[in-house]
Every structure is written in C-alpha cells, then in structure tokens.
Amino acid sequence: GIQVEQSPPDLILQEGANSTLRCNFSDSVNNLQWFHQNPWGQLINLFYIPSGTKQNGRLSATTVATERYSLLYISSSQTTDSGVYFCAVGGRAAGNKLTFGGGTRVLVKP
C-alpha cells in the first residue's frame, strides 16, 4: 500500500513564527487531506488538496503530485495552533480509504 511520511515529527515554535510541515507519499494519489488534531483529540479538516495550492487564513498548503509531496505552511503561529497535524492520502488502487502519516506534533509557546 501507499506509504506516507511526515516531517519533522516534532516542532516547537515561538508564537508569531512561521513553519513548514512536509508530507511525502510513495504513489500517485487522488485524495490528499490535511488535518489538525487539537489537544482535545478532535480531528479538524484543514484542506482537501490532491494537487495545487490553497489558502485559508494563516494556513496554506501546496501539493506537487508529480513529485509526491505536500507542504503545509503555518504563518504567524498562535498557541491555538498547537496539536498534531496529519497528512492522509488515498490512491485509486486503495479505493476510498485514507492512509495517514505519523503526524507532526506542534507546540506553540507564548
């Protein structure tokens, strides 16, 4: 099946800093989603982005499908950005199921 690797595994930021999270995947995909799991365990949809670039407030994401990676940018980080960020992908061979990466644990310090 598809392999998904996220880096870095952990990230500590000072409030106001910018950061980039990376997601590499091993095969072509027709679905790629970014999620934020907050400290209470809720999974929040950030982006559906199998290709191209999208922006939503301080967050933006870019997927380069031909090179099999996606990037999530957090600008002007806030303490509420803390949590774990997951990338999940789905490929045609995999049907509709999503394969999750191991996540990037982000801690934003005030």
Add this chain to the structure above:
Amino acid sequence: NAGVMQNPRHLVRRRGQEARLRCSPMKGHSHVYWYRQLPEEGLKFMVYLQKENIIDESGMPKERFSAEFPKEGPSILRIQQVVRGDSAAYFCASSPPGTETQYFGPGTRLLVL
C-alpha cells in the same frame, strides 16, 4: 447541516464485554469509514461501508470486530469480548457520493479495564 455524529463519546468496558459504537454521517452522505487511533499513534483504516454493503474491510481485525451500515439508522462498529488492547479512539468519517473528501466525527474513546 450537522457534522458527523458519534456516540458515545467515551465508553468504559471490562474485559470480555461488548462495545457498540455508533456513527451518524452528515446529511446526504452515503459513505461511512471507520478508523482507529491507538495511543500515541496515527489513524489506521478499518472499514468502508455504503448503505447495507461492506465495500472494504481490509483493515478490520479478523475476529471480534464487525461493522454495519443499515438502510435506516446509524452505522455500528461492534467489538465483542473486548480486551485491553482494544482501548483506543475510534473515528468515523463520511463522504457524499462522487467525492473523496472525508469529514470526521469527534471520535469515541474506548477504555477497556
């Protein structure tokens, strides 16, 4: 439009008991997925269902676990004779026909004593 609903949000069971987890998809969504998150790990796919059909159960443990999505009512994930290793967060997701985006519920946290 209410989001994906799961209940109960927390469930405590003793070893050997049964656990039933419920998931109501978003209105208009006919595809339901179950994922499991073990402590300090990422989410792992378990099963994909459409109304009255199991489409893909490649992630389901071979024994004690079953899932259904009846014509009427919520999807049910059933775990028989629970063991401590079943303690995890179980997430349900749904999607409308013809799209890939999956929307996740708040999860059910199962604790087996």
